[in-house]
Amino acid sequence: MNKESFIDCERNRILSVLNFRLPYYFKYIGAVLVVSFFSLILLKSQFPEHIELMRNIGRKVFVIGLLCISLARDKEEDEMTNAIRLQSYTIAFILGVIYAVIMPYVEFGVSNAVQSGGESFKDLGDFQVLSFMFLIQLGFYYTLKRNR
Numbered sequence: 035m036n037k038e039s040f041i042d043c044e045r046n047r048i049l050s051v052l053n054f055r056l057p058y059y060f061k062y063i064g065a066v067l068v069v070s071f072f073s074l075i076l077l078k079s080q081f082p083e084h085i086e087l088m089r090n091i092g093r094k095v096f097v098i099g100l101l102c103i104s105l106a107r108d109k110e111e112d113e114m115t116n117a118i119r120l121q122s123y124t125i126a127f128i129l130g131v132i133y134a135v136i137m138p139y140v141e142f143g144v145s146n147a148v149q150s151g152g153e154s155f156k157d158l159g160d161f162q163v164l165s166f167m168f169l170i171q172l173g174f175y176y177t178l179k180r181n182r
Contacts, residue, residue: 053116060106067099093161100168104175118178126171134163 074092078085108115138157 054105055107055111056102056105058107058109060102064099064102064104064106067095067102071096071099097161097164097168100165100172104168104171114182115179118182119175121178122171122175125174126167129170130163130167133166134158 071092074088074095078088078092081088141156
């Protein structure tokens, strides 16, 4: 195996990962998962002994639903939609990092301003950061797609 064929093989492998998309119907599956998350929130009050379990399951269902919507193909895929999707992922990543860095300090400052008890500093959870990034990505993707 020469150097050029090895480079081509690696390039094709990277491009296959970058161009990975789920079929179009996964948008519907993701929407059903997101709606089921909200129905779990409503059911939480009916089962007070299982609140923590339902919260954990609901969070994972919500993130998986947003992931399905985010990775699903459009009915008409072209180079422009791929470029818009790449832009929206980039914007979501940058805003997600800024959010994850700044938001704990904002929460700490606001909680200490509201309550004089001296709240402790706490980090954001993975659910909060991931859901923020997915919602930003989907929002920017559909906004940029509509305004092209």
